[in-house]
Amino acid sequence: MNIKTFDSRPVALPIKKIVKENETTNTYVFEYFLGSKPGQFVMMWIPGVDEKPFSVAFDDGNEFWLTICNVGGSTAELFKMKEGDKVGIRGPFGTAYEFADGDHLALVAGGYGAAPMYNVASEAVKKDCKVEFMVGARNKDLLLYTHKVLGLGSNVNLHISTDDGSAGFKGYITQVLEDLLKKEKIDKVFTCGPEVMMQAVGGVANAQGVDCYLSMEKYMKCGIGVCGQCAIDDTGVLACKDGPVMNYADVKDLPEFGKYHRDSVGKKKHFN
Template sequence: MNKIINDYRILEIKEIISETDTIKTFIFDWEMEGNRIPKPGQFVMVWSFLRKKDEKPMSISKIDENNNQIAITLKNVGEFTNDLHNLTVGDKLGIRGPYGNGFEMEGDNILAIGGGVGMAPISCFVDQATDNGSNVDIVSASVTKNELLFLDRMKNSGANIFTCTDDGTCGFEGFATHRTIDLLESRSYDMAVVCGPEIMMKEIFNILEAKQIPAQYSMERYMKCAMGVCGQCCVDNTGWRICVEGPIFSTEDLKKITEFGKYHRDASGIKETF
C-alpha cells in the first residue's frame, strides 16, 4: 500500500521507459479514488529523496484506471531531472496531487498539437478522447526523428498522426505551425488542444483563432506550492494562478493574459522574455 506523509504519496517506481536519449517515462501504482483520480492536463508535484529541499511540477502523461497506474514523462534538463534520470525500478519518489484543471472534451473531431515533451499531457488527452470515440488528428513535432514521443501508443489508440521535424528526418520538414496550417487547408475541427514551447503555442493560437477553432492550451510557469498560496505562478493581467486556474486555459482565457507568448518570470519574479 502507498504510504502517505503530509499529502505526499511515497511511491515506488514500477517501470521506467527510455523514450529518447534525454526523455524518460516513470510509471507508478496509483489508487484511483475521489479527487485523486487524475484528469488529462493535470500535473503532480514530485519530490526526490536525493534532493530533499526541492520539488518540481510534472505533467501526467498516462492515466490507466484499469491497472491503477499513472505515468510522468520528463526531459533531462538540469540537476533535479538528472537525479531522476539516474533512478532505477524500485526506487521511490514523493508525489502529491493531482493539481490544476484538465482538458475538457468538446466535439467529435479534435486536433491535438504537441511540441517536444509537450506531448506528455497531449498523449494523456488523446487516450481519453479516442476511448470516448472521438476522431483525433495529432500534430507531433520535434527537432529530429529520435525526439518524437509516443508514436506507437498514439497509433494504437486509433488517432491519426502527422509528424513534423525541424530537420526533416520524419514526416513534414518544418515546425508545428507549418504542419497545422497545412492540415487546416483540407480539414476542419470542433476543437484543438495544444502543449509545447510558449512561442509555438502563441503562433498556433493565432492560426486557430483565424480559423475560429476553439482551443485549450497547457501553460507552464515557475511553481512552488502548486496550491495557489504563494502566488509565484500568477500571470499578468488577470492574476490567475497557473497551478489553480490553469494549467489549461481556453482561447478566451488567453486573450486576457497579456504576458502570453511574450515573457514569463524566474524564481525571483524577474521578467524573462521568450
C-alpha cells in the same frame, strides 16, 4: 462555510517501471489510483533534492505515467533513481482539457508536450473521438510518443513535422495544422509545448474559427495556489490553479503571454 477537506501531504510511491523514451527522456510508471484528467499535473518530490510539477502522460486508474526530460539539476538526480525507489506524489492539480463524446480533436504537441497530449488522446478514443495527433520536433530523434500514438487505433491519425525534415513535413507543425483546419471540421484544438509555439497554434486555430486550449507553463513553486509564483500578468490568475489548461482566447492578450515568464524569485525572464 464549507472548508473542503484537503490534505496536500505527498504520498510515497515506488517507481514501478522506468521506460527510456529517447536519449534524454524517461517515462516513470507508478501503480496508483491518481484519478487525474488529461492536462492536470502532479508535484513530484525527489527525496532530499527538490519537488517539481510534471504533467501526467497517462492515467487509467490502475497506473499513471510521468514522462520527464533530463534537463539537469533535480531531474538529473531523478535519472539516477532505480525501479523500486520511492518518490513523493501530490495531486492531481489544476484544470484539464475538456471535450465531449464524439468530438473531432486536433492535438498539437511541441517537444515534451507530446506526453500530456498522448494522455488526451488515450482518453478521447475511449469516448469515440476522432483524433488528429500532430507532433513537431527539431529532428526525428526528439519525436516522442509517436509509436504509442499509432497503437491507439484507427480513430487516431498521426501528423509529424521536423525542423530539419528528418521525419514528416519539413517545417513547423502550425503549417500542418493550418492545412488540416482548412480541409476538415475540427471541434477543438488542444496544444502543449513551448509557449511561443502554443501562441502560434492558438492564432492559427482562432483564425479558422476553432477554439484552442493550451497548457500554460510557468514557474510553479507550491502547486496549490498559495505562493503566487505562477501568477500571470496582468490578471493575476494562477497557472497552477486557474490553469494549467486555459483557453487561448482568454490568454492571448495578456501582457506576459508568449513574451516572458518568471524565475524562482519572481524576476521576469523574457523568451527569445
